[in-house]
Amino acid sequence: MSVGFFPLLSMPSKTLRQALVPLLLVMRIPCCAMAQANQPIDFSNQIRPILSENCFFCHGPDAKQRQSDLRLDVEADAKRTFKAGDAEASELFARITSDDIDERMPPPESNRQLTRQQITLIQRWINEGGTWEQHWAYTRIAKPDVEATHAIDFFVSQKLKQNNLDFSPAADRATLIRRVSLDLTGLPPTLDQLDEFLADRSPEAYENMVDRFLAADAYGERMAWIWLDAARYADTNGYQGDNERTMWPWRDWVIQAYNDNLPFDQFSQWQLAGDLLPDATQAQILATGFNRNHPINGEGGRIPEENRVDYVMDMAETTGTLWLGLTFNCCRCHDHKYDQLTQDDYYSLFAFFDQTPITGEGGNAQSPPVIAIPDQTQQERKSNLENSIAKLIDQRNQLGEPDDNPRFQELEEQLKTEQEKLKSLDRQIPKVMVMADMPEPRKSYRLNRGSYQQPLNEVFARVPEMLPPLPENAKANRLALAQWLFDPSNPLTPRVTVNRLWAQFFGIGIVKTTENLGVQGEPPSHPELLDWLAAEYRDSGWDTKHMIRLIVTSQTYRQSSKTNQRLQELDPENRLLARGSRFRMPSWMIRDHALAASGRLVRAIGGKPVNSYQPSGVWEESSFGNKKYQLGSGDELYRRSIYTFWRRIAAPTIIFDNADRMTCSVTTYRTNTPLHALSTFNDVTFVEASRLMATDVLRLKLSEPESLDLIFKRVVGRPIRPDETQILLAALVRTRNQYCRELESAKSFLEIGESPASGEIETVTLASWTSLCLAVLNLDEALTRQ
């Protein structure tokens, strides 16, 4: 035993504790590791992560990789490696502390090494009895008791107290309404909404304000963006050819479903298997377009079966990520290295989706099965045409002998015309790719290293073995899978989905790794809160608006997002939630926000995607001139970003830090680069929005300070402060002088954008105020939800 090797270990335990406490306090690590040294070791949060990271690769679930036939991920096997209560007498402890290179675990060639602190934790854990627990995410959800009116605040404040912290004061009301408005609708509050809320002194003012935003149409659009990212939605196939598809009726269905507050279990089940529901409605079938949003590869020389297998894998993996929070894709080629998922599990999940009749051939963007989704006008025209065709056929059939009857010829002509019209109408009606199962089941196989041409054993549709099985009498198809996801016995769906919802409002999940709640995911910062929320979501009948209302009415959410040195050093990521969260808006929201502040945002919902402003030549350059960008016009230019045409090989240039819409992504990107500054400062969208805003404000003929105040209210939702007024007034004088000297510059500046500059306002004045508005739209505060 090499105790001497680790000086810390030879200390008396009290000294050790004193030595460790400051160490723990300054470490920039998730708060789960901030547990006090005098609390018993928590196996799930403190020990399993160490074992998983350092040992499971060779002593874990993957049978092929396993060394010495030892598993440390299974209780019975692991317990053979130590003597509970006596670390010094335990093989496990001896091996991780050994001086002997041949004995030492993990071995040097693994590139893994335990820290002294990790060794100490394992030592203490063994000495405390070496209790074993199942990985937290796989355990049944028990709704913890709450001794307070607001459960969220109860759990968060508990944790804060443990860390000698307290809530920050509430943010001021102007900040709050902007925060809620952006979080719930993706748009800033209008001046009316702002005034209404600031004037409302009733005790329910805040709750009522929240309800107004939850009821807004913009809510569905805001929620849908995240879902579209996860569902890898795009308006083209991707790859060579990159043909246009018409999946946008599915996108509109998603927006509508959110606005209708369709319970999340139905929302999910329709999308996964709406076609298999008894007497499936058009909407339920349309919803299954979700599975078909994957890219389609039309590259010459591709082998269709290889494509088809790729698509089915994509469907299975998307489901695994979105509802189960598991990294199933690891098991394409081998058993999982960390979670108890086998390659057989993977292909058994794959088998649910393998029954679709898609072939993988070519780059057809409407490859069957498809459903035609006419809009109302098209539906009416279609019925009319069908009626008139039926009538004509009737008339013709009543004529008797055709040959010598001139009326017959006439009817034939008419019939032909009407049928042509119907055909041409049918071509215009969007076809949405949806799901169906083949009447004759396809056999599915485990594929060697994921290769379509190397089938191994046959597999049958079933859920992963480590999770509760499908009900005994269930037919193992997509519908059963979709229903099983929401079975009370399945602990993953509620945890995974509520965690993602939380991340939307705090910028980071209770489990930071929203895409992975498996063994290698990060443990939750607030495990009880996560379970309470998960249970509440389920018990509420999967009422998404209810959950959002709960979250945003909490004291936790309403805190000011100001920070200070102590909080910054102790908890830079704000995992303990001792302050409100503050983060840059996603790029799509920055654009929508600017359009809304300009007053020009078009609030129509749904429909064909539009081509908004984009530097010329981007599509052309990506496609060797095959795809020509036709800039939209009029209202099309000012619609919300969710309606902007998404070409997979050349995504809209104004969108940055977004999911790439190639595969399912539930991770939020938030970087801060000079390229972003260039786009919000120089893109037509922002320059024109600035001019429109300036025009709107100047028309009111207010004093300069009043105009500035109004601009601030429109953009950052608060009155301007005197020092800010001073800076901007001086800037105005300067800019005006510059434009007086360069009148041509002022003119050309005002010509940017499709809309003509207002003739009412004198050129130099309008140009100066436009450049001012452009600067205000680029304030950190304008780009940030705080």
Add this chain to the structure above:
Amino acid sequence: MNQHPSIQLHATRREFFGRTANGIGAAALANMLAQTGLALDPGNRPHSGNPGADPTQGARLGGLPGLPHFAPKARRVIALIQNGAPSHADLFDWKPELAKMHGQPVPEHFIAGKRFSTMTGQADGKLMLAPIEPFKQRGRSGAWVSDMLPYTASIADELTFVKGMHTDAVNHAPAISFLLSGAQIPGRPSLGSWMNYGIGSEVEDLPNFIVMTSVSKNTTCGQIFYDFYWGNGFLPSKHQGVKFRGSGDPVLYLSNPSGMSRQMRRDWLDDLAQLNQRQLDDFGDPEIATRIAQYEMAFKMQASVPALIDLSDEPQSVLDMYGPGVEEPGTFAHNCLLARRLAERGVGFTQLMHAGWDQHNSLTTEFYTQCRDTDQASAALVMDLKQRGMLDDTLVIWGGEFGRTPFIQGEFNNRARWGRDHHPYAYTMWMAGAGLKPGLSYGQTDELAMNVVHDPVHIHDFQATILHLLGINHEKLTYRFQGRQFRLTDVHGRVVHELIA
């Protein structure tokens, strides 16, 4: 406070960083700046970005502590990626036996159990096709290069030929993705992203990972430059390659709006910084400091990028070296010259991609155009770097995503439509500079250039070697995603030390 890195970085904005906002410690700010890739390593000087100043000595933005793992041979990489897959049997891999077997069916044992694209389907009975132009041994090294590439042939002694390349993928997009990101499926970080993430940047007013694309005029090639070829994958998106465009602003949104002069922009930036500083004082969020810095960086880029692409300071002799089209934006020659200018400025990873090498039925036609449009400039780049003393620490790589079948695609009696199909089992790439063995031809294929028989170099080996030259242990540059540590070479890769002097 005088040691604060941001002061060195943003001398003009000294006042904003001179104060500590709301008591945020310098350490916290520095840490945050490091996370956003802005901080310089302590003790290092920033590089001005001007050619002439020596960017060598150490200044780095971002990067990981402890990297490079060991002294690098290469400080920067220029990758000349030839999309579509140049035919190794026609350019570098001379096989007299193949010439002899011209028109005879491929011997069965060469193709047993092999998978080809659907365009070939079953390879049985396909006829062998001799190289379409003669080969010669070149220079002192005696490396074989076809007459198709006279300029490359003339510098053969500078090049290191890797003749035993092989890959897993059989179609373009997956194979290029494999070459550049180590995985056939899009979504992993590309080489340049890994380098930027691990090593950081020596240049502050230009992106450190730059991509330029080109295609020969009038080619029938329809291959697309997918942005995942320079994608950041799961790395933070600031590590994504920045694509310079062939027309309009080289960087999207680079130019000020018309009617907004540089002076006006400067003035507004100062106002904006003042207003943001108030916000920083009030909220204490270090992200605000980063935002101020990034707007400054954007302003600098607005000057440095136009200076970069302004070739008026290049003497005619240099322009001539790169050949016709060098002054025409969007050509391969132009991009090669820009690559040299980027290297001078300290840019770490420049990725050129030239499409059109997919000779399914154009071996006797477009193949000539491809060679003509890339040969001279590729060779010029190597020699230009050499004459400036930069080849020693610049790695240049040249090649495609796989090879082409030594047997024919198309009708043997229709010479105008001769072609070769995709061939992942063997091909050639060349490398130059960065302490490699010049003149070496490493690896060998069988007598028909069909399979590697000696010293194979798999894509992952190739990648491990590139990282090694950059001072990176490919097994240790990892990023945690979805619960596991990912790396460029997955769980594979061998550094090919035999290539290194």
